[in-house]
Amino acid sequence: MKKNMDQLFFSLFQIGVSINQLNKQSEKQLKLSMVQWSLLKTLVEIPGATAHSLAEAVGVHPSTLTQTLKRLERKKYIFVMSDPSDSRKKLISITRLGKETMDATSKSLLNFSEEFTVIQKELKQALQQIPAEA
Amino acid sequence: MIPLLSKNSLVLLESFSFTRTLYAFDFDGTLAKIVTKPENAFMTKTTESLLEELSTLAPVAIVSGRSINDLKKRVHFNPQFLVGNHGLEGLGNNNASLTKAQAVCSQWVQKLKKMKFESGVEIEEKTYSLALHYRQARNKTNAKKQLLQSIAELTPEARVITGKSVYNLLPPGTLHKGAAMLHLIEKSSAKHAFYIGDDDTDEDIFSVEYSAGQLMTVRVGQKKTSHAKFYIDRQAEINRLLKILIGFHKKKANG
Numbered sequence A: 001m002k003k004n005m006d007q008l009f010f011s012l013f014q015i016g017v018s019i020n021q022l023n024k025q026s027e028k029q030l031k032l033s034m035v036q037w038s039l040l041k042t043l044v045e046i047p048g049a050t051a052h053s054l055a056e057a058v059g060v061h062p063s064t065l066t067q068t069l070k071r072l073e074r075k076k077y078i079f080v081m082s083d084p085s086d087s088r089k090k091l092i093s094i095t096r097l098g099k100e101t102m103d104a105t106s107k108s109l110l111n112f113s114e115e116f117t118v119i120q121k122e123l124k125q126a127l128q129q130i131p132a133e134a
Numbered sequence B: 001m002i003p004l005l006s007k008n009s010l011v012l013l014e015s016f017s018f019t020r021t022l023y024a025f026d027f028d029g030t031l032a033k034i035v036t037k038p039e040n041a042f043m044t045k046t047t048e049s050l051l052e053e054l055s056t057l058a059p060v061a062i063v064s065g066r067s068i069n070d071l072k073k074r075v076h077f078n079p080q081f082l083v084g085n086h087g088l089e090g091l092g093n094n095n096a097s098l099t100k101a102q103a104v105c106s107q108w109v110q111k112l113k114k115m116k117f118e119s120g121v122e123i124e125e126k127t128y129s130l131a132l133h134y135r136q137a138r139n140k141t142n143a144k145k146q147l148l149q150s151i152a153e154l155t156p157e158a159r160v161i162t163g164k165s166v167y168n169l170l171p172p173g174t175l176h177k178g179a180a181m182l183h184l185i186e187k188s189s190a191k192h193a194f195y196i197g198d199d200d201t202d203e204d205i206f207s208v209e210y211s212a213g214q215l216m217t218v219r220v221g222q223k224k225t226s227h228a229k230f231y232i233d234r235q236a237e238i239n240r241l242l243k244i245l246i247g248f249h250k251k252k253a254n255g
């Protein structure tokens, strides 16, 4: 049992590494990392989201988004303004450029088929190592 | 409140066009200029054709205190939604509640017609609600006083929505514009909505809690106490706004 769990942890770590690599490659080649892409995708669904509602929608803590949001704002993919009825609150919207970049990235994701195949293999392996009762 | 037709606000407005958004408009004072006689209120040809064009690109609703029959005389194309009588008509309300509203209104009218008012006070029967206009009364202060007194005497007690030189009387238990707006969003299967209106009856919508999505609220004319988040300066800016909305959606269609 213990040996199996060690294997599982190791596999999961490997998946993490592969996803990280894919993320970096995606940002380099397609202008958007997967994290950035996911945030933009969510912003299309929530025009004028607060950092809080955005974090809730993608299922992370708001503080973990700060850096990514800053990057997206620098690239002019998102726009941040004060809430007209509460200036302490910030409203985040996706810009036209952000929307176009996101759409283009969605199309180009298919170029990463090799990386996807690797991750797929690793996932299958990990799944086999998860104990049945877990 | 901040201006809608400013660079920052427009970025937000544009992002509404990336997803299914319902664009809803009040009629008097928003799509049509306020005139002395309400029966003379019409959209300009330009406004109407711009609105029609927008309705080919996104769902459009006109939400008014006027009756549907009255609205139909003023709107010469078919927007996706025409909502009249502050939400009583046009949302598929059940007949029983309409019949009841109608009975209450005729009861009120009978009583009101026996009362004395300043000359120029006008009782408009809208089948399911009443509008008591005093725009043309010579002594407006007096007319207001008389009207409020007589409204207080009505049974059952009326729900009063104050408009521009008008008191709207709705039978108890009927929808207000805010609730109507929520129904409308659901019916249009839009995720988000945009609403623009010009007076107190629209505050029901401006202050509505819409937790399922985003609601962008705009007032015609800046007012400190309004719950709307954005404003345009005057009714005459409606064409510019419509052109901007059309532009956003056309860019999307091309892109």
Ligand SMILES: [Mg+2]
Pocket (backbone or CB within 6 Å): B026, B027, B028, B029, B030, B197, B198, B199
């Ligand atoms: Mg109005």
